[in-house]
Amino acid sequence: METVLSTDDSVRASAMPWQRVLGAYGAEARSECLRYLRAPGFILPMLLFSTVFYLMFGVLLNHGEASRYLLASYSAFGIIGPGLFGFGVSLAIERDGGLLTLKRALPMPPGAYLLGKMVMAMIAATIVSVLLLLIGVFLAHVSLSVTQIAKLMLTGAFGVLPFCALGMFVGTLIKGQGAPGLLNLIYLPMAFLSGLWLPLTMLPQVLQKIAPIWPSYHLNQLTLAAVGLNNGALLPHVLALMGYTVIFLLLAVRQLRRVG
Template sequence: MNGATTRRLPGPVRVGLSRAWLETREFARHWESVAFTFALPALILLLFGVIFDGSTGDDISAAEFYLPGLIAMGLMSVSFQNLAISIALERENGTLRRIRGTPMPPSAYFVGKTALVFVLALGQVAVLLAIAVGVYGADLPTDPGAWATMVWVLVLGTISCALLGIAFSSLARSPSTASAIVVVPFLALQFTSGVFVPLTILPGWLVNASSLFPLRWMAQGMRAAFYPDEAAVLEPSGGWDLSTVAAVLGVWCVVGLVLTLATFRWKTSEDG
């Protein structure tokens, strides 16, 4: 038009990745957030490795026994818990309202948050593996298939929990209530999803209830990756059931997306 060069605006993915870089740097500036995000699973692994040393038998150390469940717990922490609380805070302080008023595509915001969560997820796994191997000399899998299982469980589990965290952020009226809404059910699920104790010693109704949520299947998938095959007898069905793990986590990805699209709010209820 009149010799002017038409410039194509960057797409949502490119803008979202740029925002992910911004959010990652912003997150890294606050050491309290970094410590809070990574400290709890790492501290539990350190303590359990000492407290339960020798109580898990000769074939597997305490660190190796608790590592898969704590990885699943850590992934849910950096995705579900982190996003539910941080987005509620951004909604309360007006950050979301200001972002919605910019030319940035709304989908770029979610791309940025998802990319940030994956950075944190990889960091969480790296910290736990470093403690298990460096402090307790844990043996890691040598089969490439086991690592492939860990990767797809990490991806599906993190996406499903991230979407649920985004949806949960809209339930809270303030950041303070967000902590209660998120932390209480997350804590309950840790004790009923095989993170700390085998599912076979829990009441059947409790196992059935925990099976409705992603954490139980994330922990089972991680155990399939890290435990020897004969340890599958510790599962309620006597097997790893990886097809069921993939199906349930896949369904939760779809459910989380539907809930996010249906409930997400850019403004508080007081803003109208």
């Protein structure tokens, strides 16, 4: 009898119309974007790193086809940042400060937390793409078709996702202020080893051979294709990036279950 009563009770009180559930996802994503767009110390390094590099190497020191090539590689470099840092640093800090615990106790819809951060990272990656495109087209005079521009922006918005998953995994391994250091230790060597700073052909043979193990290598192949410098098959690279996303996501979820 008691069971029947409490079941009725719970149906009454917990009825949450789907519009409100959707609203909760929206509110979470909006808050996540607002809070980081208002934190210049967080957002500016992500935006400036790749744009300043591109201004130096793609506009001042190189011209023509080199600028086109560098637009692709600095796009890949710039896209990775919001994923790694947006997810990794914020998760590490929120685990430390108790915010994640509070959100798990509150009736936040499952997934809204991750989706919010994902939307934030995709927007930040798109901003990076747009800034680099503006520099490329107007300062470096790289000629791009509308399709190419759209392809590069699309690659940016979705190419950030594997790095969100990697950042999330790192954020589950470390708590608090140590995260940016660890993430840079992954970010910078990985970018170098997959040819985002210097063309791969200028690196030692053995590094060229192992480049495909880095997810950033595959992202770079896609950005190169977007600006018309890679005519090879794209599907293997897309699949590789999806694979990395799934692997890092599973590792992160497993780690979160264990350490909270």
